[in-house]
Amino acid sequence: MPRYTIVLLPPPTARPDESGAADREERQFANLGEALERGRAMYRSHESSAVGFQICDAAGAVIHEWRR
Secondary structure, eight states: OOOEEEEEETTTTTTTGGGGGGGEEEEEOOSSHHHHHHHHHHHHTTTTOOSEEEEEEEEEEEEEEOOO
16 A cells, blocks of 8 residues: 655745644555545645645655645
8 A cells, every 4th residue: 555645735824833743644545546535634624724735655756736
């Protein structure tokens, strides 16, 4: 199973110290589709404090990004 990291994207006005552990999740997913579903769920639960999300592969390369 591939390992992906999902990162919520803060608004441009956010200060660096405003990010927290809930803004990032790294784990194994069955496939990219499952990681996308998790990214959407994380974004929906943080809509007021995030402008989108990124999914990175195990090497840290961004393979998907979504912004509102």
